[in-house]
Amino acid sequence: MIITFHSYKGGTGKTLLSVNLAISLANKGKKICLLDLDFRAPSLHAIFKTAKPEYWLNDYLSRTCKIDKVLTDCSSNYVTKGKMFVGLANPSTEAIQEMVSKDRKWEMKALGRLLSLKESLLKELHFDYVILDTSPGLQYNSINAVVSADIVLVVTIFDKSDVEGTQRMISELYELFKKKTGVILNKVPIESLPSKNPKRKQIDLETLQLPMVGVIPCSCDILDAKGECFLAAEKPNHPFTKTLQKIATKIEHYQL
Ligand SMILES: Nc1ncnc2c1ncn2[C@@H]1O[C@H](COP(=O)(O)OP(=O)(O)O)[C@@H](O)[C@H]1O
Numbered sequence: 001m002i003i004t005f006h007s008y009k010g011g012t013g014k015t016l017l018s019v020n021l022a023i024s025l026a027n028k029g030k031k032i033c034l035l036d037l038d039f040r041a042p043s044l045h046a047i048f049k050t051a052k053p054e055y056w057l058n059d060y061l062s063r064t065c066k067i068d069k070v071l072t073d074c075s076s077n078y079v080t081k082g083k084m085f086v087g088l089a090n091p092s093t094e095a096i097q098e099m100v101s102k103d104r105k106w107e108m109k110a111l112g113r114l115l116s117l118k119e120s121l122l123k124e125l126h127f128d129y130v131i132l133d134t135s136p137g138l139q140y141n142s143i144n145a146v147v148s149a150d151i152v153l154v155v156t157i158f159d160k161s162d163v164e165g166t167q168r169m170i171s172e173l174y175e176l177f178k179k180k181t182g183v184i185l186n187k188v189p190i191e192s193l194p195s196k197n198p199k200r201k202q203i204d205l206e207t208l209q210l211p212m213v214g215v216i217p218c219s220c221d222i223l224d225a226k227g228e229c230f231l232a233a234e235k236p237n238h239p240f241t242k243t244l245q246k247i248a249t250k251i252e253h254y255q256l
């Protein structure tokens with residue numbers, strides 16, 4: 001199954017959640033492939049510093065190499081049960097500029113390449129889940145990752161324009177491609193969490209009219225980690241890990 005993390009705005013937590021969902025699913029004994037498809041702002045290379053791949057995902061999409069030259073097995077450092085492989089995007093300035101300037105024709109070919117990658121990862125390499133971390137918004141490479149998905153997880157913050165953008169993407173993009181969609185509301189101030197503080201105005205999730213699968217508070221533990229946060233690996237009883245485990249179980253049972 002392919003799970004794509006997407007969002008309307010940037011910085012909502014896609015990368016953090018992709019990494020930690022990958023760990024949570026692997027710890028259920030699954031074989032996971034986590035791919036950085038955010039070619040505009042690659043991130044996973046800075047998180048999985050020990051991964052030193054021969055090739056980047058950029059090379060795979062340009063037909064320079066096969067996928068086995070891109071993937072690195074990161075299981076031993078992060079997961080206790082299953083397997084977790086990671087594929088990185090090239091973070092060099094030249095590579096980012098090159099990817100940003102690709103035209104529609106190239107992106108159409110890249111979609112074909114991504115769809116055949118999906119087949120080989122699931123059917124030949126026997127991954128249970130492939131998690132795609134993408135760029136925000138409606139550019140071609142994000143839409144390609146959405147089109148390739150079985151499930152789209154949209155990460156939004158409690159911000160009027162982000163919530164509106166998410167609602168629009170649901171009706172104009174994910175429904176168009178008939179994708180199962182779940183929304184994760186991230187970075188919620190602790191005091192605004194439903195049922196935390198009866199005296200304070202709380203977020204009414206119903207009014208957002210979004211297919212919610214998880215609500216995650218803004219957490220100092222995450223901020224302190226400066227973007228290198230593996231709570232799902234390091235703190236199994238942390239509320240963040242518990243929420244991701246619940247999302248992982250929903251995905252396992254396809255309850256979105
Ligand atoms: N729930 C949270 N609490 C605190 N900080 C968070 C939370 N979620 C994400 N962050 C931080 O916000 C920043 C952006 O997250 P990131 O996953 O890189 O977003 P995106 O991939 O959507 O651009 C990172 O520094 C990350 O650690």
Ligand SMILES: [Mg+2]
Pocket residue numbers: 014015016038043133134
């Ligand atoms: Mg990111």
